Amino acid sequence: MTAPQQRPPSVDTLARSLTSSGLPHPICVDIARDAIESGDVSSAPVLAAAFSRSLLTDVVNATGVLLHTNLGRAPLAHSQPAAAQTVEFDLSSGARGSRQTAVGQLFARLTGAEDAMVVNNNAAAVLLVLAAVAAGRDVPVSRGESVEIGGSFRVPEVMEQSGCRLVDVGTTNRTRLSDYERAVARDDTDVAMVMKVHPSNYRVEGFIEETSIAELATLDVPVMADIGSGLLDANVPWLKGAPPAWLAGEPAAVQAIADGADLITFSGDKLLGGPQAGIIAGRRDLVEECKRHPLARALRPGGLVLRSLQNTALTYLDKRAAKDIAFWRMVDRTLAELRADAERIVADLDDARVQVAQMDALPGAGSAPGITMASIGLVVEGDLLEALRSHETPVIARSRDDRTFLDLRAVDPADHPVVVAALTAALT
Numbered sequence: 299m300t301a302p303q304q305r306p307p308s309v310d311t312l313a314r315s316l317t318s319s320g321l322p323h324p325i326c327v328d329i330a331r332d333a334i335e336s337g338d339v340s341s342a343p344v345l346a347a348a349f350s351r352s353l354l355t356d357v358v359n360a361t362g363v364l365l366h367t368n369l370g371r372a373p374l375a376h377s378q379p380a381a382a383q384t385v386e387f388d389l390s391s392g393a394r395g396s397r398q399t400a401v402g403q404l405f406a407r408l409t410g411a412e413d414a415m416v417v418n419n420n421a422a423a424v425l426l427v428l429a430a431v432a433a434g435r436d437v438p439v440s441r442g443e444s445v446e447i448g449g450s451f452r453v454p455e456v457m458e459q460s461g462c463r464l465v466d467v468g469t470t471n472r473t474r475l476s477d478y479e480r481a482v483a484r485d486d487t488d489v490a491m492v493m494k495v496h497p498s499n500y501r502v503e504g505f506i507e508e509t510s511i512a513e514l515a516t517l518d519v520p521v522m523a524d525i526g527s528g529l530l531d532a533n534v535p536w537l538k539g540a541p542p543a544w545l546a547g548e549p550a551a552v553q554a555i556a557d558g559a560d561l562i563t564f565s566g567d568k569l570l571g572g573p574q575a576g577i578i579a580g581r582r583d584l585v586e587e588c589k590r591h592p593l594a595r596a597l598r599p600g601g602l603v604l605r606s607l608q609n610t611a612l613t614y615l616d617k618r619a620a621k622d623i624a625f626w627r628m629v630d631r632t633l634a635e636l637r638a639d640a641e642r643i644v645a646d647l648d649d650a651r652v653q654v655a656q657m658d659a660l661p662g663a664g665s666a667p668g669i670t671m672a673s674i675g676l677v678v679e680g681d682l683l684e685a686l687r688s689h690e691t692p693v694i695a696r697s698r699d700d701r702t703f704l705d706l707r708a709v710d711p712a713d714h715p716v717v718v719a720a721l722t723a724a725l726t
């Protein structure tokens with residue numbers, strides 16, 4: 299015997315029943331319609347929850363990957379009133395100005411370059427430099443640096459898009475100055491500049507040789523270096539004590555310019571700790587060519603990013619980076635501090651399934667591949683990833699062998715109550 303057919307509720311009634319999801323009414327109507335069409339009215343609250351989860355939301359990053367590309371890389375506090383600002387206005391003359399002036403001069407000062415400008419990200423910075431300085435001409439690149447970085451940033455493809463020709467020099471593991479010299483001197487090439495790319499996310503070991511910026515600067519053509527990570531100064535003067543060991547080998551802006559790079563490009567949201575942006579710094583005439591190129595307009599950042607990046611630059615110039623840039627605050631936390639935090643959380647939870655453990659954190663975003671920094675966190679029995687992700691403020695952790703790992707280095711101490719609440723809920 300089949301149950302008597304019940305009439306499905308109206309779309310409107312079902313949509314109204316979803317009000318507590320907090321989703322806007324038109325979205326609730328869409329979801330109600332989908333649920334009714336699927337023949338399963340009871341799925342509506344699940345669909346609403348799934349929609350809510352698809353929206354951008356704050357999370358606690360307990361993965362131990364400090365600059366997690368999937369979690370927006372460098373965490374950043376920024377707020378701005380709904381006020382007009384001098385994005386393209388020169389206050390001294392009262393005339394139109396350039397949106398590159400304010401932030402450009404600060405990054406020129408920070409890197410020791412003559413001039414600087416900002417675009418949407420580092421991929422855009424590389425594209426713009428190649429298009430503006432080398433379109434229709436040849437650009438020698440070491441075979442060992444013809445790399446893919448993250449999804450879809452591949453050096454040969456970016457070169458093709460910019461309209462310049464890639465000239466392979468050297469071999470995958472060894473490229474010498476003489477290889478570049480031969481490429482520049484050949485009669486059948488028209489070399490606009492040489493490009494050096496930091497192979498951020500991998501490492502070749504063993505019988506290797508690369509040509510330094512200082513050596514490349516002896517060539518007769520401009521040298522561009524994509525240093526990627528955005529470390530401003532290899533001496534890391536904003537931290538007390540010696541530079542952290544895991545930073546050894548990361549190229550830095552100040553040193554690249556001092557060594558003779560004519561142009562450098564780097565990301566704003568990696569080791570710089572600022573918003574997503576790409577910074578181009580170097581010789582004034584070359585930066586000027588980039589500013590004048592039609593692509594500059596398409597790749598330019600808005601006032602929000604410029605203001606945030608200006609704050610980041612001022613923070614470094616004021617020597618407040620260790621305290622006021624979230625990424626460097628994470629790096630600067632001692633193991634003793636992290637252990638005390640972990641012990642406090644364990645005491646709050648008072649559950650034998652949760653323990654303090656030593657861990658290895660990673661800088662992330664392709665910086666310092668294969669290198670870890672010592673950290674402390676919590677190990678919990680069972681795979682709780684899904685439960686932790688379902689918490690009101692989701693907590694993102696890692697799991698292995700039916701255990702869950704929460705690294706505390708990237709967790710703001712202000713979020714400890716969230717971690718405690720999420721774990722309490724996940725464990726019951």
Ligand SMILES: *Cc1c(COP(=O)(O)O)cnc(C)c1O
Nearest residue numbers: 419420421496498525526527565
């Ligand atoms: C990360 C990286 C890029 C891409 O930078 P985005 O800011 O993500 O566009 C390009 N080159 C290098 C060397 C990098 O490390």
